Amino acid sequence: MFDIVIWVSVSKAWSIEKVQNAIIQRLKLKVEGGVNEVETAQLISNELGGLRYLLLLDEVWDPFDIHETGIPNNDKDSKVVFASRFRDLCYDMDADELVNMKRLSEIDAFKMFEEKVGRTMKNPSIIPIAQLVVRQCAGLPLLIDKVARVFRKKDNIHLWRDGLRSLQRWPSIKIQGMDEVLEFLKFCYEDLDGEDKKVCFLYGALFPEDSDIFVDYLMECWKAEGFLPNVDEFRDARDRGHNILHDLINVSLLERSAMKRHVRMNKVLRNMALKISSRVLDHKFLARTCEGIKEVPMEEEWASASRISLMDNDLCTLPAAPNCTNLSTLLLQRNYNLMMIPDSFFLSMQGLRVLDLHATAITSLPPSLSCLTHLRALYLNSCTRLIELPSSLEALVHLEVLDIRRTRIISLPIQVGSLTQMRCLRMSLSNFGAGNPISKVISSISLLEELIIDVEPNTLWSDQVMRTITEEVSTLTRLTSLTFSFPKVECLEIFVRSSRLWKDLSFTFQFSVGICNSVKYHILDYFEYQSCKCLKYANDEGIHPAISEILTETEVFELIDHKKILSLSDFGTENFSKLRACSVDGCKDIICIIDGNVAPPCAFEWLERMVINNAPSLQCIWKGPVPVGCLAQMTTLTLYNCPVLKKIFSNGLIEQLYELQHLSVEECYEIEEIIIETENPCLDPTTLPSLKKLVLHDLPKLISIAPDDLLIWPSLERLDIASCPSLLKLPFTGINAINLRSIQAEESWWPTLVWLDNAMEQRLRPFCNFSNLSP
Template sequence: MLREALTAFNSAAATAAGGDGYEVAKGLYNEILHRRDDILAQAKTKFVTPVFEAWISRVMKSKEEVQELEIKKEKIKKRTLAEFLCESSESSKSRAELIKSMVETCEKLCNLLSKGNLEMVEKLPERVMIKHEPKTKDKKFFYSIVEDILGHLRDKNVKRIGLWGMAGVGKTTIMQNLNNNENIAKMFDIVIWVTVSKVCNLEKLQHAIADRLKLNMEGITDRNEIAEQICRELKGKKCLLLLDDVRKDLDLDLSLIGMDDNERDIKVVLTTRHRHVCYDMETDEPINVQPLSEDDAWEMFKVKVGKNVNHQDIEPIAKLVAKECACLPLLIDKVAKIFRRKGKSPQLWDDGLSSLQRWPHIEFQGIDELIKYLEFCYEDIDDEVKKDCFLYSAIYPEDNEIYIDYLLECWRAEGFILDANEFRVARNKGHSILKELINMSLLEWSEKMNHVRMNKVLRNMALNISSRSCNFKILVKPLEGLREAPNDVEWQQANRISLIDNKLCTLPEKPDCNNLSTLLLQINPDLRVIPKSFFGCMQNLRVLDLHGTGITSLPSSMSCLNCLRALYLNYCTYLKELCCLEGLGHLEVLDIRDTRFKHFPIQIGYLIQLKCLRMSLSNFGIEHSSNVEFCRNVFSRLQLLEELRIDLDPNNQSWEATVKAISEEVATLTNLTSLSICFPTVDCLRSYISASSLWKNSHFTFQFSVGYHGSTHYQILDCFKYQIKKCLKLANGEGVDPIISDVLLETDAFELIGHTGASRLSDFGIERIKNIRGCLIKGCNEIETIVDGNGITRSVLECLEKMLINNVPKLESIWEGPVHYGSLSRLTTLTLCNCLKLKKIFSSGMIQQLSELQQLTVEECPEIEEIITESENNGLVPDALPRLKMLVLSNLPKVKSIWIDDSLNWPSLKRITIFKCEMLTRLPFNNENAINLKCIEADQISWSALAWQDDTIENRLQSIWFQSA
């Protein structure tokens, strides 16, 4: 267009007056003005460059040049023809100069117009601003989480993802590597990173996002106007918002800042120390970032330190150094940098390890920096009681798995849980505190069910804080091999003492420790005798744990403990009698399981404040029904009792009369809210049920075991991370007794062991099993199917979450007949083991209901040929089993396929285990499906039997194959 203008101008310049040439120049100038206005409009919300300022200056100057041309042109037009014919050579020369000037001006204008583009406004923001962090591919743990997040981001139904975990665990590193991942740049038009803890409030967050988008908000104070500009800028763009370190007190409503991810293609990934932030932010996928495994921590430490760590004199010390880092990436990074400078000198390494182990008694740079940050997390606790509960948790050994109920009992006994006279209410409050500490990443769930643990570094921090406290001084010496007790000064100064798991042989005669409120002496098997006056100066003691010690009797000074609330004597296998309890008028918790009392401890009948009692009947040598009198009128005195657990040998048939007598008294207790007991027969259960008015109460929890069997352990409970409140085990029974069906109606988890006289679970009544969440069927030789749906007109087992079927030789199917919508809709785990006749797993229509199934395990089922049978699942939709994460196939000699082809999406599948499946020749995967598959564990024979559709899929799956033994 510019060249056309120049040509037009040159043609016009040939005319005498050059008027047309001037019009071209004027037109060019007007175009420049339009271009200027467009750029200025952009500049309202964008920052302009110095080049733009210079361009504007040239535009203003060109205006003067055009105006000067207009004046000269007007002078030429006013000349008469005669003047024109008679003009002198000098005038002719002036006219030529004018035309030349017009040409030059027009060329300048064309050049000016060509340079007037939107690049004169600051360039568009980069798609991704790279964070300079080490790649995660060297750290399998981080890499795996990044891959998981990428999988969630590909899911159109996932809008928000939250990473939460304690400080130093690597959340920011994960986020930085996510930001840098090459797939992110392909998935999004722009990635916005904001460290939220630095911007403090919503207004500053909004401005940080505007700055990233290179929007000029100078002079604009209206938050809604800024939100509109952000919204306009992101219109039609795929955006990923990365919010690092979101604090709990920030009300983060994205719609207020112009980024409503519900309406636009905007996705959010955030990190936080607080789990509840993930809920407040309505994340679709909260991910708990745990510390590294010990193996991963060691690998990371080796990489950080370098080749010196492989030196034969260094490596043993280096492993101990790495262990001191508590599997925290941040601490590993800091400590490794310090030890890297120690070179190959074992002496320097050994000295450094000694310093590290002696923290906090001496300073250590790497830990001190982290602890200062972690202490901020402690100060962030909004309640002094919660702070006390946190500090108290440090009294247990390093990396110890703490049983939750025990911890809550100690908290209550110490007086941390106030305004809760009822034990059930106190437990609920304790669970709330515990959950908050976990959500703040100050405690963490253990792999062991119903247990928590405290990270080593956090424990050191808690001990350091308590050492500076006036009224929370903790003396902690567990697992130190102590043979002698602490000295007099240590006893006198401490508020709480923990000498767990040592080799103590003796204790001081009468330590002066009136301020002592907790004394933990458990697991000291060499401690046989406690001095008679030992407890004489412990009037304020509230928690005493002696379990697992070698004591044979209790000292007379026990009666001085009139403030004692919790006493643990369980597993004191040499303790033969329960005495000296006269002064324990406030005792609320007593555990005397697995002691060796010669007689039934009738003394417990005098502990009228007792709220929680755990005991074993098998200790007392009662063999005949005549000894039932020992038990009479003991439990009926404990009118405040809320929780009762009675263990006995489930194989010993001599306990029937005793249990019946006890259960009749227990049935009269009006405050009982929890009962765990083994009823030798259904008649014993019936006797209790008929006499108790509480067992159907919604607050009442129970573990009822009925029948003689090998173990009191409830296997189904191991499948649940959270506590099941009502559990029934029926062992070696026969038929369907109405009282069992009545109890089933109230039951959350059901174990059916060695039962006869029933061919299906539904024989117990479809309506009766509608509430069960967990079910184990084991050794039932007559069970042929789980549910017979024929004649049923509604959904069945809609609450069932876990089903385990083991050693059921006649089982041919899980479901027969129609499967109504809603049936099995919450099932997450299905395990089938040693079912010799089972040929089909998913009956017609059943698989469509399993939208929540996450884990499928099939083992020792010799007749199964297809995991998903084609004849039962014609027209199976690609989105079947959308949440299946793990598939385990073991010892299935006839299985030929998982599914007939690769038409299913497998969107959530992460891991497959294949063992002894030699007939399985093809996996149902291609390069498009199973995008989240991370691992295939298979033995060499099963792997070698697989045939591949093409080299690409073979190579991909080969890269994630892990050979099992």
């Protein structure tokens, strides 16, 4: 592919001269003494100017202008690839594309370990132990290399078993080569600019290794601990927290989880964080998570710890009165058998700031709770046996976060209204009696910024109770986020009329209107949004002005089991100007999603994701003309169970979908062609330039994906086809779909395909992952 490949390890102690010297040696150029950097750069440029080169720059720590070294621009499709721990550096060096290097899979990690260890791995009794050894390396090549160097010296199973036990105890004991890895990783920690980032990173070690940590929760803990100083409002604290989180991810100390809005800390970095904390007197951690422990740690361990995490265990009891004067965080969540907290348990925890008891079996809180005068965050959610909050709660004068969702608490003590520092309240309305003065308590919390009131779908409330609660919530003047279920549109109308906040740019909401089987916003799972404006509208009919008005601010819209509308445009296309995600489910009367005859220019211009489920009357996605700029940002289109739908891309629609990455069509029994030639004459070969994944399931009449193998499919990576028996030809040639790497299909279907030549079939066959299901 290239005339020459040049590899340069830039490293921390880099200079232009050192990079130039490495390039010169690879080019075998002779440079006379006394030549300066500018002259050397010209020599390199002259040599590479006529070549197609690949320059690999490894371990880049600081941004620099590669042209200063003499690397020229040329028209021969040369490439420069650089590797760095710092994402921001990639932007500073004007990278065209960022590739996130994930940790090795278990298969690749074991393969690397096997190669490094060598002949010892021929012993079959060693292999099961080796797999456990590799698992301890968390997919990090650097660590796999070091561990393999140690284990290649072990020539019998006894040494291997002992080595595994030692590895499982690291870093509490010294192991050859391992401390070197820790010191290397610790350098990234030491290089963080600011103590706030360091303590925020260390805090992640309180959670189980490789577990998903909810970002909002993590930031609440950071704020409660005082890691985000000089910010009082929750919105500002979250902004500061996201800035720190970005920096920690940027230097690879934390990583984004596969679950949206979650992060993870891998095993090795967690070990490093625990070791660092053990060396600091006032930051020692006692973190024993997911170990199945039934007995609490020794009291001296409690006394020396500043933060304790015993989450996800089998604790049944707690010590009567542990000496914990330095304790600031106590995490006991998901100890499902923990039924009681001793009366005097909190006596010496005056400095406690974060207390998480969620998903335990406690039935009450002890009197000593009143000692927690510095407590900032209290999590009791999913304590399904907890029946009341004690009146002593009023002693928690600094409490900012209280979560009592999914408990059996049937009344909100009037004392909650005296918690003047409360900024975030989360509760479930379902268990509260109709005569409980809940709304008067809420309206008295004057600094409240974030309010979540869950209402179970089957909860029946009188119109007057819901009207009263709605009116009281509308009086809160500091709210920046509200999650609330309105059983009827009329209640929403009261809020829209009474509240002055909901149109504010900084105000976010998740409103559910009508009776729905679930309060979850499923479409949100696909977005990185930490906060957004969502509307779920279910089991109603026709158009209501309050809904149309809320839609003007809505970013995520879910329409469920709605009747007597023919398209979303009936709500007023102009009201969808901020929409980024849309789901239509079970709407029997809808015949099209968008009516282009009433659509203004650039309609739905910010829509990224559209999901259509169970639409029995749907005939098309877009009816009529398609103005330029419409759907220009859409990345995902999913169609499921639309039994009369015949065409997906009506005239001109497909040409707008520059950003479409994922197209899924399932159980649409009348679809014969995905891209219909008569609907899309003179189709440009570069159509759908961003499409990466195409899913086609249960389409019995499908005979064609695209006409005449016209499209280039430049980005297509994955094709997933099942139960499409009439599809006998794929739209690929020897030169298109160059990035296709995976074809999921039924093994019995593959031999039925017709090929232009055998070379095409041979090219695609290695990418197939066959299932044995019959079409």
